[in-house]
Amino acid sequence: MRCRECGYRSVRWLGRCPGCGEWHTFEEETEVKAARRETLAGDPPRPLTEVVGAEETRITSGIGEMDRVLGGGFVPGSVVLLGGDPGVGKSTLLLQAAVRVAGIVGRVLYVSGEESAPQVRLRAERLRAVHSGLYLAPETDIERVEKHISELRPVVVIVDSIQTVSLDGLAAVPGSLGQVRECTVRLTRLAKSTGIPVLLVGHVTKEGVLAGPRTMEHMVDTVLYLEGDRHHTYRVLRGVKNRFGSTNEIGVFEMDSAGLREVENPSRLFLSSGAAPVSGSVVVSCVEGTRPLLVEIQALVSAAGYGTPRRMTAGVDYNRVILMAAVLEKRVGLMLSSQDIYVNAVGGVKISEPAADLGIALALVSSFWDRPVPAGTVVIGEVGLTGELRPVPQLGNRLREAAKLGFDSAVFPAASGGSNEPGGESLRLFAAGSVSEALDLVLTK
Numbered sequence: 001m002r003c004r005e006c007g008y009r010s011v012r013w014l015g016r017c018p019g020c021g022e023w024h025t026f027e028e029e030t031e032v033k034a035a036r037r038e039t040l041a042g043d044p045p046r047p048l049t050e051v052v053g054a055e056e057t058r059i060t061s062g063i064g065e066m067d068r069v070l071g072g073g074f075v076p077g078s079v080v081l082l083g084g085d086p087g088v089g090k091s092t093l094l095l096q097a098a099v100r101v102a103g104i105v106g107r108v109l110y111v112s113g114e115e116s117a118p119q120v121r122l123r124a125e126r127l128r129a130v131h132s133g134l135y136l137a138p139e140t141d142i143e144r145v146e147k148h149i150s151e152l153r154p155v156v157v158i159v160d161s162i163q164t165v166s167l168d169g170l171a172a173v174p175g176s177l178g179q180v181r182e183c184t185v186r187l188t189r190l191a192k193s194t195g196i197p198v199l200l201v202g203h204v205t206k207e208g209v210l211a212g213p214r215t216m217e218h219m220v221d222t223v224l225y226l227e228g229d230r231h232h233t234y235r236v237l238r239g240v241k242n243r244f245g246s247t248n249e250i251g252v253f254e255m256d257s258a259g260l261r262e263v264e265n266p267s268r269l270f271l272s273s274g275a276a277p278v279s280g281s282v283v284v285s286c287v288e289g290t291r292p293l294l295v296e297i298q299a300l301v302s303a304a305g306y307g308t309p310r311r312m313t314a315g316v317d318y319n320r321v322i323l324m325a326a327v328l329e330k331r332v333g334l335m336l337s338s339q340d341i342y343v344n345a346v347g348g349v350k351i352s353e354p355a356a357d358l359g360i361a362l363a364l365v366s367s368f369w370d371r372p373v374p375a376g377t378v379v380i381g382e383v384g385l386t387g388e389l390r391p392v393p394q395l396g397n398r399l400r401e402a403a404k405l406g407f408d409s410a411v412f413p414a415a416s417g418g419s420n421e422p423g424g425e426s427l428r429l430f431a432a433g434s435v436s437e438a439l440d441l442v443l444t445k
């Protein structure tokens with residue numbers, strides 16, 4: 001047994017590590033031989049100028065949003081790990097991708113350790129994803145999986161999930177750290193030597209203690225997460241590591257009975273449908289990677305009853321909301337310290353960008369004064385501690401998206417100097433230097 005945190009070794013399992021004092025950090029150790037890269041073994045070092053680079057050919061996943069996140073498709077010989085909460089739609093997404101690859105490029109092997117072949121067939125029928133080029137292998141033995149791959153020679157291999165495959169003869173139980181590591185190493189080696197891209201599904205456990213994708217993130221080339229809220233139908237595919245592309249891109253899908261549908265215009269999902277302007281509601285223009293996203297922020301500020309005022313947020317950063325309340329109190333003179341404050345992002349989306357600061361601030365003031373922000377206004381800007389508005393990146397991109405969705409005016413930081421940015425010509429542009437200036441422009445007309 002070995003402590004995950006500090007490496008302290010013990011012959012038996014201990015609840016608390018004597019080395020670092022952490023609880024429940026002991027894991028079994030298994031004798032796993034270090035992976036040898038056969039392709040590299042024995043090669044002497046060479047100057048980089050003499051190394052011939054691999055040709056950049058990508059294999060499309062057949063799903064535009066997935067290709068976008070991968071950086072243009074699967075790189076031959078790469079290993080991609082797809083993680084996500086139980087039931088979020090990992091198998092659905094991969095089955096849909098598999099059948100499209102089978103239709104466009106060639107044979108796909110789908111190794112399903114979790115579901116029997118009839119179950120997969122049933123799902124495929126529901127998703128209208130039945131194709132003769134898609135081969136199913138309900139298999140959990142890694143050696144047999146390797147045999148299937150070398151016999152079938154598919155263009156893409158999908159293993160659903162890595163926790164269910166195991167190597168016979170290894171003392172550890174399937175799904176344990178030792179097994180997951182060993183199986184990942186073997187599949188990685190196979191991918192590199194044959195050039196077949198391998199997609200692994202990994203389970204995330206609540207505590208992250210079990211052998212989840214976290215332990216494998218270093219071993220694979222690309223790590224994707226499928227995220228989604230149980231109460232909403234949209235799913236976001238996000239890259240958290242990519243050796244062959246950007247990790248900023250997101251893919252947006254909507255789940256229905258026919259599976260995951262690509263959403264080409266995701267901004268509509270995160271705007272509430274109410275037409276008349278109401279106080280406390282502000283639309284901000286965020287950017288995820290290169291993709292602009294309009295999100296509605298709703299705030300409710302009401303006099304606190306007894307005791308400490310409450311502050312609650314969903315989808316926006318709690319600390320930034322507190323910060324905005326403090327800036328408004330100090331720089332604008334609003335007495336928010338005696339108010340309960342609730343702030344939500346519509347649609348269950350999560351915004352982490354500071355460019356949403358001004359939107360949060362205006363939503364708070366709008367609710368506090370009970371005065372709506374005029375309809376068709378989009379708000380952009382990061383707020384500093386002195387109440388000044390800081391420039392935001394990709395202003396043109398944000399303005400274009402607002403214009404595309406029918407907004408007619410935009411408030412943005414004067415420091416961005418973006419009034420001559422292309423794309424926002426159809427918008428009335430209001431440049432503001434500080435939060436108070438933005439308030440004057442939007443709320444006191």
Ligand SMILES: Nc1ncnc2c1ncn2[C@@H]1O[C@H](COP(=O)(O)OP(=O)(O)OP(=O)(O)O)[C@@H](O)[C@H]1O
Pocket residue numbers: 084085086087088089090091092093114126255256257258
């Ligand atoms: N008949 C159905 N009609 C509509 N939606 C369905 C139907 N069956 C399943 N779903 C949706 O598909 C989701 C399950 O998707 P999927 O099995 O791909 O998830 P998963 O991430 O692979 O889960 P697990 O971690 O258990 O393998 C369900 O949560 C549900 O929303």
Ligand SMILES: [Mg+2]
Pocket residue numbers: 090091092114160
């Ligand atoms: Mg599944």
